[in-house]
Amino acid sequence: MIRNPVLPGFNPDPSFCRVGEDYYIATSTFEWYPGVQIHHSRDLVNWTLVSRPLNRPDLLDMRGNPDSCGIWAPCLSHDGDRFWLVYTDVKRLDGNFKDAPNYITSCKTIDGEWSERHYVNSSGFDPSLFHDDDGRKWFVNMRWNHRKKGMNPTHPAFDGILLQEWSEADGLIGDVVQIYPGTERGLTEAPHLFKRDGWYYLTTAEGGTGYEHAVTMARSRDIAGPYETHPALHVISTKGSDGPIQRTGHGQYVETHWGAFYHSFLMGRPIPGPDGKGQFCPLGRETGLEEVVWRDGWLWLADGGMCPRVDVPSPVDVRPEPPAPVRRKFGGSLPPEFQWLRTPEPDRIFRTDPDCLALIGRESIGSWFEQSLVARRQEHFVYTVETDVDFAPTTYQQAAGLTTYYNRHKFHAALVSHEPGIGRCLVVMSCPGDWPAGRLTWPCDPVPLPDGQVELRVTVDHASQQFWWRQGGDWRPLGPSLDASVISDEGGQGEHASFTGAFVGMVAFDLTGQGLEARFGHFDYVPD
Template sequence: MQIQNPVLPGFNSDPSIIRVDETYYIATSTFEWFPGVRIHASKDLVHWNLVKNVLDTTMMLDMKGNPSSGGVWAPDLSYADGKFWLIFTDVKITDGNFKDMKNYLTTAETIEGPWSDPIMVNGVGFDAALFHDDDGRKYLAQQTWDHREYHHPFNGITLTEFDTVTMKLKSETARTIFAGTDVKLVEGPHLYKVNGEYFLFTAEGGTIFTHQEVVSRSKSLDAMSFVVEPDGPFITNFDTPNSYLQKQGHGALVSTPGGEWYYASLTARPWHHENESSTDPRGWSTLGRETAIQKVEWDESGWPRVIGGHGGQTFVEAPKDAILTDAPADHSQHDEFNDATLDINWNTLREPFTEKMGSTGNGKLTLIGQGSLVNTFDLSLVARRWQAFYFDVETKVKFNPYSYQAMAGLTNYYNHSHWSCIFITKNDEGQNVIEVGENKGGLRNGLYTSYLRDNAPVIPDNTEYVYFKSENRQESYTYFYSFDGDNWISTGVTLDAAVLSDDYVVREYGGFFTGAYVGLAAVDYSGYASTAEFDYFDYKELGDHKAADGTLSWQKSESRFY
């Protein structure tokens, strides 16, 4: 078998990988999306299944009002003393000099839970990770935040001993063990002990195209005792602009039962428009930061090295002792909304799906209109990740809006300021019509454009349902509608997918850590709670790349350009 990267496509970033017996687990960041912390499982490192969303109640995670790209950053999953340990950060401020946050610890005897009520451990910095030493002592390693304008905000990696009796940190033991290199922005620490030495893996360069991972080692955990790996960095794509995988860095190390070593890291697969340079801009990562796995060997001096070079590989040799894992061929999803709970692939923003938003079951999803898609407090939106560059999405909705202030339909969404939607609303003549709106750039909350305006199609009288479709083709997507589900009419609105990428949003402000979603939404900011009923949702992946003959298929190539 071969590992084909990325192994977790579409917004699965900051992977923390461990092995318990024969099973590998990866925990990934979820930011403002609820539930928090996705965990995938595999026995071969090739095929992965989503098995748990850990933080699934407001007791576990309260993110109401969190800014976009705030929330759950870089969870750390570990296993010791017969149970799983999960450290996660809830970030409340994403820009400016301050980065208010809290780090929490929760534990469980099985990955499915129940997980304990989170314990707040500190707020020193994000990307906290728990290290279990072989003498039974435990330590928290973390990025350290410095708000002072005359210091660099990333103030090294702090290590603090954790007391398992009191379940608190021994703050008096805190010390800086690594200041980072001249690349700066040191974060994402993970500590390991191999052959009697401590190895510290840290990310640097920011989670953009300058991203990298460096390794340092020490014979002790004393302050500033770690020495950086020569001939580094360990992994980066800064100097491999034509590689299929980009932005590799922040991640974690794992060994197989047979003694092989692998490294799971975040990555991205940018594309560019035909009229753009292939290197500047390097591209648009609409699927967000994904997870890749590289094989690692140890050199004669005892340093870890990525096989194939620090740029990594798209196709990687699987472990010799891999156990074939059954997993779906792709991430297509069809939902008839027959269950009383949402499918594991659905997410909401900042809060769980409750009766305030609507209900599901008996063949329909009901959404009660609340705030606009710019709202970070009260929003009725259920959505799922884009996990391929080429896919079709369609749905069927019944909605009788109170006024133009009420809207319900299908949305492609990145964050509160970058999204679009095809929806049913009312015009000034009191008719139900179809509109396409887009919100993007220019201001903190974006600038809104109505594309159909005076030419918005009027929904015929006695039409109970309207069908909506989005055809997504890597660099753009187009909205369609139908009144019978068979005859589709193009709105004529084709939008630039780049707007829904980390790389586009970072040009506006500092929150750019998630990825594009597609989903269903109901808005009624008038406060009259107009209610929409969705009959089904169908997300069908068509393949990742367009071949020369126009067919859609995966191409086995190390180049990201076709």
């Protein structure tokens, strides 16, 4: 079986690509560095992270990018010679403008040194690159209308899908053609082109990335259109359903080397909120796969309807790998599952010593510029993380410890700090939602802490979490049980204002400018 999600935790906007018998999925990383995650599989069942290509300043610098900006919806393709990656670095989220420069880079190998980026345009986001049979390359993207007077009557800011020829030597060439306005579902974005049996097929995402999301399909005999829409409008959509998979849309089609057909899709798995009220997706937007079939020149889900399945039959006799603890003792290099925020200069915020990960205290946990926070994705509804920290603060402006983190407005943190009249102590600091104005709360009084290394733990169980600590002896709770639903897309302003996912990791800040270091020896992530 292919078990959905195939990429659990924050892995949205999956671009799906086959090269021979190798399969790749590239997903959005937003403000997390390095940019773009690329996973590899040979069976569509088990996937391995093999590359984060946007890993140097001339490819990506997101210092100052707001939360949920940065890398939106990459497109990974192969033209028979090289891999090509198209990506957007969104610089603004609120207001009428998006400020979304689009770039293209390429590489002979998926994990090699990617080329210097080519700037393409800033007319919209979610671009893709289509390689036609005659060798010509076509750039496709949605157009953003800051006047909000566009061609789609439902959401006029989403001003249809544009097509223009592109070459590596000359950039965009020829006329810009508006090839598709979208359906009444609106919010038409994420265009991908492919060709089959003389037809050009266009798939888009519609309905926004919440519970009305969908994959829409259209086709034309001419790449420039006109395009007719699928007789059912959408190929994938869970709108109005009550299954465990929700928020489905934004994916790409692939023909396998064994003759079957699959489509990737973005998805969410909502669970009940605190006290069973409401619902939230703590794992953010994840990646799923569903088998599709051709009928009368159109794609349809193999099992019928529009709702993808949790378990999808696969002709490959491989079982999904069961969840397993990931125990890391730091030393040498940063483990592959970890990322940091925004900056292309990681040596300013951390280093990997032979026996530890040293975080260098910089700006606050709420900074958009230089923040010492190294974390990994939450991939399970129930998990435990343990770490240890050696840190000697002399003021409350210095702190380091363990955090569950979504963005600067949504986090909980158990920190070693210093309070007047107390000295070195443990504090719990929370920012429970986007409003009011990202204000902090302190759920418990400071706990005096003797000198030396301290172990920290967090246990997360669906909608609740608990911090713990010890210095030898048994684990002791630190503060009360906290609301884990804060650390989700739906926390605060809701799923259309937050596009990433829950992380758990290590953080340090030093507002005195001294760069006080916090040394972490290990990090264990244990799913239940």
